[in-house]
Structure formats: C-alpha cells, structure tokens
Amino acid sequence: MIRENLENIRKELPSDITLVAVSKFHPVEALKEAYDAGQRVFGESRPQEFAAKAAELGGRFPGGESGECPEIEWHFIGHLQTNKLKMVLPYASLVQSIDSVHLLKAVDAWGGANGKVIDVLLEVHIGAEETKQGFHEEEVVDLLFDADRYPNIRFCGLMGMASNTDDEETVEADFARIDALMAYLVDLFPELTSFRTLSIGMSGDWKIALKHGATVVRIGTAIFGQRDYGTR
Numbered sequence: 001m002i003r004e005n006l007e008n009i010r011k012e013l014p015s016d017i018t019l020v021a022v023s024k025f026h027p028v029e030a031l032k033e034a035y036d037a038g039q040r041v042f043g044e045s046r047p048q049e050f051a052a053k054a055a056e057l058g059g060r061f062p063g064g065e066s067g068e069c070p071e072i073e074w075h076f077i078g079h080l081q082t083n084k085l086k087m088v089l090p091y092a093s094l095v096q097s098i099d100s101v102h103l104l105k106a107v108d109a110w111g112g113a114n115g116k117v118i119d120v121l122l123e124v125h126i127g128a129e130e131t132k133q134g135f136h137e138e139e140v141v142d143l144l145f146d147a148d149r150y151p152n153i154r155f156c157g158l159m160g161m162a163s164n165t166d167d168e169e170t171v172e173a174d175f176a177r178i179d180a181l182m183a184y185l186v187d188l189f190p191e192l193t194s195f196r197t198l199s200i201g202m203s204g205d206w207k208i209a210l211k212h213g214a215t216v217v218r219i220g221t222a223i224f225g226q227r228d229y230g231t232r
Helices: 002-012 028-036 047-057 082-088 101-114 137-145 168-188 206-210
Strands: 018-022 041-044 073-076 092-098 118-124 153-160 197-199 216-219
Touching: 002 018, 002 028, 028 047, 041 047, 047 073, 047 082, 082 101, 092 101, 092 153, 101 118, 101 153, 118 137, 137 168, 153 168, 168 197, 168 206, 197 216, 206 216
Parallel strands: 018 041, 018 216, 041 073, 073 092, 092 118, 118 153, 153 197
Antiparallel strands: none
C-alpha cells in the first residue's frame, strides 16, 4: 500500500518538487517499505523518535552510511526545544521548523561548538490559529537583515502551514501570502543564495501549495495511512 501510495503521488508531483514523507508515529518497518519504494527524504517532529529512527536506519550523516537505509535525508519538522538539540542536529539535513530567535541562537551555538553549519527554514505563522508556532512576516525580514550574526546557520527558505480548514479559498489565500513573502525576501536579500526553499503543503492541500510556489511538500497520511499514536 505504501509503495502504491507513493507511486500515485509521484504521478502528480513535478520532478523538481521535494517530497518529504512525514513518518512520525509510524514504525521503522513502514519507513523501510517507503525507502524500498524509492523514497529518500523523511520528516520527523519528535526529537526522541527522530534520534531513535536515525540511529536504527542510518542516513546521510556521519556514521549513518553503515545503516540499513544510508541514503535517507532526515528533516526535522516539529517544534524543537533547545534542550533537545543533541537529539536532532547530528542527524538532520534540514531543520524546517526554526520558530524563534531563541531557538535560532541555540542552534547557531550548537553548530559553532560542533563544527557544523546547520541548514534551516524559518517557520512563518500564516494560519488563523493563534496556537501555531512561528514568525510573523516582519519578524522574518528583521531577522534576515541580521543574518550575519549567525555564522553557523545557512538560511534556506521558509516553512508554513495553512489554516486548519476545509475552505479552499482560505488555504489558497494563506499559501499565496507566504509565496509573496518568499518572493519578496529573495529579491530583498540576493546575498542569501541558498534561500530558495518553500516548504508548504501537506496531505490535504499539497496540490494547492504547488500552485503557490511550493518547492517542498510534507505528506504523511496519504503515504502511510492514519498514524499509530501508540508508537514510541
């Protein structure tokens, strides 16, 4: 079923779009099945689960080449507390969810202490829910003006989620807003040559996201089915 789901998604997904298989709460057997079907980029949002899966399966990080799935590129896509950095940063190819200056400073400090430049996306709050994490647009602009303050960070783009609604017009408006911000930032900061990634779109709205500049889509349920929240 996982292979079939991936094949169906790939038929509609342009070849230049990165598909992140959101594998949180799914067992390693499901990840192996997706890997065997050709999937290489996986997204996790819980540090302990992320570290355990990376240690078991391997991936594109120092030491990961000896694992069962050495070509996995791990993305961290959830809220990251500063006391959990050591569970994530040694393995992550990309941290998609930098949602505060406090976290950014901590990640930069960890990179400096460990001789690593960390690729990150800035999470933008564009949806209606007040509970969502992330920066407002003007905060992103202010932060990027100070990008030189973070020598161990590579700013690669933006991540965002649309409002949790079935109203497609609202979702369209949210994605159009973040797409416009992305275009504005690319023009405003031409020196940030790596700032080209826009991660928007999930299982229910990724096709809409493609119309609004998405270069990365994060799909879980449409690949793996409903999550097993009992998995630890």
